[in-house]
Amino acid sequence: xxxxxxxxxxxxxxxxEGARTGIYSVCSAHPAVLHASMQQALKDNSIxxxxxxxxxxxxxxxxxxxxxxxxxxxxxxxxxxxGFPADxxxxxxxxxxxxxxxxxxxxxxxxxxxxxVTEYVKAGYTKIHLDASMYCSDDQGDRSKPLDDEIVAAxxxxxxxxxxxxxxxxxxxxxxxxYVIGTEVPVPxxxxxxxxxVLPTSPEAxxxxxEITRNAFFKRGLDDAWERVxxxxxxxGVEFGDDQVFQYDRSHPKAVGLSAGIKKFPRLVYEAHSTxxxxxxxLTQLIExxxxxLKVGPWLTFAYREAIFALSCIEDELLKTGxxxxxxxxxxxxxxVMTENPGYWKKYYPGSEAQQxxxxxxxxxxxxxxxxxxxxxxxxxxxxxxxxxxxxIPLSLLSQxxxxxxxxxxxxxxxxxxxxLVYSKIRNVTGSYSRACGLSR
Numbered sequence: 001x002x003x004x005x006x007x008x009x010x011x012x013x014x015x016x017e018g019a020r021t022g023i024y025s026v027c028s029a030h031p032a033v034l035h036a037s038m039q040q041a042l043k044d045n046s047i048x049x050x051x052x053x054x055x056x057x058x059x060x061x062x063x064x065x066x067x068x069x070x071x072x073x074x075x076x077x078x079x080x081x082x083g084f085p086a087d088x089x090x091x092x093x094x095x096x097x098x099x100x101x102x103x104x105x106x107x108x109x110x111x112x113x114x115x116x117v118t119e120y121v122k123a124g125y126t127k128i129h130l131d132a133s134m135y136c137s138d139d140q141g142d143r144s145k146p147l148d149d150e151i152v153a154a155x156x157x158x159x160x161x162x163x164x165x166x167x168x169x170x171x172x173x174x175x176x177x178x179y180v181i182g183t184e185v186p187v188p189x190x191x192x193x194x195x196x197x198v199l200p201t202s203p204e205a206x207x208x209x210x211e212i213t214r215n216a217f218f219k220r221g222l223d224d225a226w227e228r229v230x231x232x233x234x235x236x237g238v239e240f241g242d243d244q245v246f247q248y249d250r251s252h253p254k255a256v257g258l259s260a261g262i263k264k265f266p267r268l269v270y271e272a273h274s275t276x277x278x279x280x281x282x283l284t285q286l287i288e289x290x291x292x293x294l295k296v297g298p299w300l301t302f303a304y305r306e307a308i309f310a311l312s313c314i315e316d317e318l319l320k321t322g323x324x325x326x327x328x329x330x331x332x333x334x335x336x337v338m339t340e341n342p343g344y345w346k347k348y349y350p351g352s353e354a355q356q357x358x359x360x361x362x363x364x365x366x367x368x369x370x371x372x373x374x375x376x377x378x379x380x381x382x383x384x385x386x387x388x389x390x391x392x393i394p395l396s397l398l399s400q401x402x403x404x405x406x407x408x409x410x411x412x413x414x415x416x417x418x419x420x421l422v423y424s425k426i427r428n429v430t431g432s433y434s435r436a437c438g439l440s441r
Contacts, residue, residue, distance in 0.1 A: 203257035
């Protein structure tokens, strides 16, 4: 089997030729998500692309507490536990640039961004999204509008130069990085307020980004690196908010123009962010229209949360029968911890206290994903799984609260055990992406 990065290139090349092939990127550090995603890739006999963002993982640890080397080791450790071959893992870095240091002057922010990219490459990441689209503190201009394209491209080239230097020093030509450029300037984790529509990037803007960035690379002597630029991040017209999802509309004139326009540029495909909660039909159409790299993140932990809540409901019913005596109270403890530590959700969930309480549980943005590592929550989760492992979950309750898993259990595809049911629930999501990308056998 070819190494993972070469398989990625083959997949994208086939997509450009008209085949329904693509890859989905798992943007999550949650252990259950990684395990379920590896189960999916094992079933498909495919590579697995796992990405971390510049907020999650940086040279200072990010919000996960992991530097790039540590995250790479963490993913490979998860692969070892799942029995997934390490050489089929492709690591990607998302939105790598001065994002975390926007409040600093350009010079210091870009110095730190260069170290960030360097550390990602040294850690063995081979898919690098260069994103310098954000304003630094001393940048001039109207901040309600995007930063000037020429400035963004020049800074992306500067970061690429740092990545190339790190690669040549660290790997002497092996594991060469492949780059993604551009940005759709998303709100992290989805839209915060109700919107009426999300417009695709115009074909003209996409072409301009490619041409300006190519010129900036050539100006720095990065001709060889430009040959390894594989994708452009654009907005295909998909997004999600607390309780709304904008499905892909391939008939929109801009979407039509984007799909046709990418063929003018050798090697390139589109990378689509915020594809969470898209229907399988929409995901398939995105792949067919050359949005060949699909990002998925919050939907995976949303599915995990759905599974945990469903198991909690089963636990509640079993308590009423006297089968269990010490409930986990997982839903209450999760909300208690989130309420006492509102930093990860407060600015994302406006509204009354009742509305905020609802969003903490059920928002598509899934800010609860930041709280699962909490010690108190982990103790509650352990209690939940221990309770349900003491006896076999009644199939009637499984049908009531996890109907898709009920069918998998009765078909012998999934064991009727708590964590197997959780993994199955997450694979309901990865399965949609796998089939859309033409990976499922």
